[in-house]
Amino acid sequence: MVDHHVDKMAVVFGWDPQWFAGILFVLSYLLIMSDRINRAIVSLSAAGLNILGGVLTQDAAIDGIDFNTIGLLTGMMIIVAITRRSGVFQFLAIWSAKLARANPWGILVMLSLVTAVLSALLDNVTTVLLIAPVSLLITDELEIEPYPYLFAEIFAANIGGAATLIGDPPNIMIGSAVGLTFNDFLFNLGPIIAIILPAILIPIYLIWGRSLKTTPENRQRVMNYRESDAITDKRLLWLSLFVLTLVIAGFALCLANVNYLLNTES
Numbered sequence: 489m490v491d492h493h494v495d496k497m498a499v500v501f502g503w504d505p506q507w508f509a510g511i512l513f514v515l516s517y518l519l520i521m522s523d524r525i526n527r528a529i530v531s532l533s534a535a536g537l538n539i540l541g542g543v544l545t546q547d548a549a550i551d552g553i554d555f556n557t558i559g560l561l562t563g564m565m566i567i568v569a570i571t572r573r574s575g576v577f578q579f580l581a582i583w584s585a586k587l588a589r590a591n592p593w594g595i596l597v598m599l600s601l602v603t604a605v606l607s608a609l610l611d612n613v614t615t616v617l618l619i620a621p622v623s624l625l626i627t628d629e630l631e632i633e634p635y636p637y638l639f640a641e642i643f644a645a646n647i648g649g650a651a652t653l654i655g656d657p658p659n660i661m662i663g664s665a666v667g668l669t670f671n672d673f674l675f676n677l678g679p680i681i682a683i684i685l686p687a688i689l690i691p692i693y694l695i696w697g698r699s700l701k702t703t704p705e706n707r708q709r710v711m712n713y714r715e716s717d718a719i720t721d722k723r724l725l726w727l728s729l730f731v732l733t734l735v736i737a738g739f740a741l742c743l744a745n746v747n748y749l750l751n752t753e754s
Contacts, residue, residue: 505543512537556664557657561611564654567732568614574725577606577615578718581622586715590707592632592700596640597689599623603641604648604685609736612649612656616641630706636696643688651681654739670739 516534520527539549571577584602588594599619606615619641627634649655653663653670662668719725 503541508541509538509543512541554661554664557660560654560660561657564611564735565614567728567735568610568618570724571728571732572618573721574728575718575720576725576728577618578622579715580606581619581626582713582715582718585626585710586713590630590702590710592630592702593693593697595626595630595710596637596692596697596700599637600640600644600685600689604644604651604681607645607648608651608655608681609732610654612645615649616645626710629709630702632700632702633696636692636700639696640689640692643692644685647681647685647688651678674740 512534516530519525519530535549538544539546544552580602581599584598585595588598603615603619606619620638623637623641624634627637646656650659651674653659653668653673655673659673663670663673
């Protein structure tokens, strides 16, 4: 077993490793919050400085990487990136608005439900990025404030993402570390999520819901949308849904064996 211990005096300038790493951590967050430099560049630069500064060795840094999580996130993001080109997310948003008869509160509820379900099956951050632009378009047509919709969708994404192993990066890391399966998350957290999601809509309604009003003319403009026009590539849509179905089925049926093999190899 490799000894990753680093002598305190080996750190640059003789600084305490905790102070050196802590300062880099704070500076990294400040740079990320400034949004002036790409977040990946900031994170990788800080990690490299920790190694160059002597806080930890390169072997320790590599051991700290969860390649299962990175691989899973990469694969799901590729699937989402390809699927979005078909226009299915815009289709779902418009379909939800029309199903609610363009009622402002009904649209908020439907978009929240769609966001929660997609976040459970895909990456929750990506889901918000795909649903939010269509939500802004709909609220613009209704001439109402978009903030309640974005607020509800962010909450729904975090709540729905907690329901499955693949919905949120922390879930993937926890499941990979302790051997929890897709079904472990779904069966234990799914019922709780089904209670929390409607519950979170209650304060949103009390704060904003009663003031979400628009004119019949604005509602008719939304109803005139044709959700079928959002689908730009039907062949890609069906292929993407087929692949996504296989992936979800694979997680639900086979992940227990995969986790066993990973734990055995480690």
